[in-house]
Amino acid sequence: MNIAHTIFGVFGNATALFLFLAPSITFKRIIKNKSTEQFSGIPYPMTLLNCLLSAWYGLPFVSKDNTLVSTINGTGAVIETIYVLIFLFYAPKKEKVKIFGIFSCVLAVFGTVALVSLFALHGNGRKLFCGLAATVFSIIMYASPLSIMRLVIKTKSVEFMPFFLSLFVFLCGTSWFVYGLIGRDPFVAIPNGFGCALGTLQLILYFIYCGNKGEKKSGDAEKDEKTVEMKDEEKKQTVVNGKQDQQV
Numbered sequence: 001m002n003i004a005h006t007i008f009g010v011f012g013n014a015t016a017l018f019l020f021l022a023p024s025i026t027f028k029r030i031i032k033n034k035s036t037e038q039f040s041g042i043p044y045p046m047t048l049l050n051c052l053l054s055a056w057y058g059l060p061f062v063s064k065d066n067t068l069v070s071t072i073n074g075t076g077a078v079i080e081t082i083y084v085l086i087f088l089f090y091a092p093k094k095e096k097v098k099i100f101g102i103f104s105c106v107l108a109v110f111g112t113v114a115l116v117s118l119f120a121l122h123g124n125g126r127k128l129f130c131g132l133a134a135t136v137f138s139i140i141m142y143a144s145p146l147s148i149m150r151l152v153i154k155t156k157s158v159e160f161m162p163f164f165l166s167l168f169v170f171l172c173g174t175s176w177f178v179y180g181l182i183g184r185d186p187f188v189a190i191p192n193g194f195g196c197a198l199g200t201l202q203l204i205l206y207f208i209y210c211g212n213k214g215e216k217k218s219g220d221a222e223k224d225e226k227t228v229e230m231k232d233e234e235k236k237q238t239v240v241n242g243k244q245d246q247q248v
Contacts, residue, residue, distance in 0.1 A: 005182045009068035012175040016072045019168035020047075020079045026162055027083060030090050038160050040148055041087040041099040043141070048080035049106040050141040053134040056114055057187065063127050065183065109137075131187030138191030142173065142198050152205050156212045166206055170199025 023044070030036050051073040056062060058069030084103055088096055113133045117126045148161050173195025180189025 005065075005179065006068075008175055008179040008182060012172065012179050013068055013072040015168055015171040015175050016076060019165070019172045020076045022162065022165040022168050023083060025164065027086050030086065034090055036087060036091045036095065038151070040145075040160075041084075041091060041095060042102065042147065043145055044080055044083040044087060045099065045102045045106045046137070046141045048077060048084060048103075049109060050134070050138045051076040051080055052106075052110040053113060053130070053137055056110070056117070057127075057130045057134040061126075062117065062130050063185070063187075066185070066188070068179075069188065131185075135187050135191045139194050142169070142191065142195040145169075145198070145202065149202060149205060152209055156209050158206050158209050158212070161202065161206065163206055163210075166199060166202035168199075169195060170203055173197075173199050 026039060030039065055070045055073035055077060058066035058071075058073065060067070084099065088099055088103075091099060113130065117130050121129050145161070145165075152158055152161050173192045176192035177189055177196050180186070180192060
């Protein structure tokens with residue numbers, strides 16, 4: 001049982017690391033274009049909060065045998081902080097204010113949870129409080145891409161829902177869900193079971209609409225090409241009419 005628990009924990013660390021690094025493709029595009037375009041910045045501070053609370057929950061003085069939870073979420077917290085800072089740098093003013101407000105709330109919530117659990121609670125009370133906090137915000141983190149899923153359905157395009165991000169949401173949620181079941185830890189199993197289900201929905205949406213990616217741009221190109229052709233025809237007709245007038 002302990003071996004299986006460790007194996008799924010290690011696999012969870014690996015998939016979670018890929019999940020944290022998956023948005024690097026998106027941020028490479030943001031840095032290159034110097035614009036956040038229609039990408040949502042909400043998932044990154046929400047993921048940061050999940051990482052902070054989960055890393056805190058996995059510490060030995062809060063819950064036992066969850067060191068693997070702390071190591072990967074501590075790493076994730078650093079990575080997500082970098083993402084948030086980059087997004088703030090390139091986001092338009094209105095979006096920047098919104099994301100900075102969420103980022104500030106994230107730090108305030110984590111600070112409150114950490115201080116209350118450290119100085120006001122002990123033993124099972126501390127584990128219960130931190131576990132509930134981590135569970136609630138883990139579910140919120142997994143739910144944050146719902147706005148992008150709605151955009152995919154509305155536009156029938158997956159341009160702003162990267163495939164690898166959806167894939168690793170599914171893999172990460174599944175591995176930690178099994179880890180939580182084996183370790184009989186509902187605070188790990190419940191939110192990651194939700195993440196597994198949401199990741200499945202994202203992949204289904206991707207395979208439904210992946211063929212429409214860039215279709216609009218292709219249509220615009222064809223439209224522009226037809227416009228040019230029409231203008232050329234008009235010019236030719238003008239020249240012909242001019243020659244006929246000269247002959248008359």
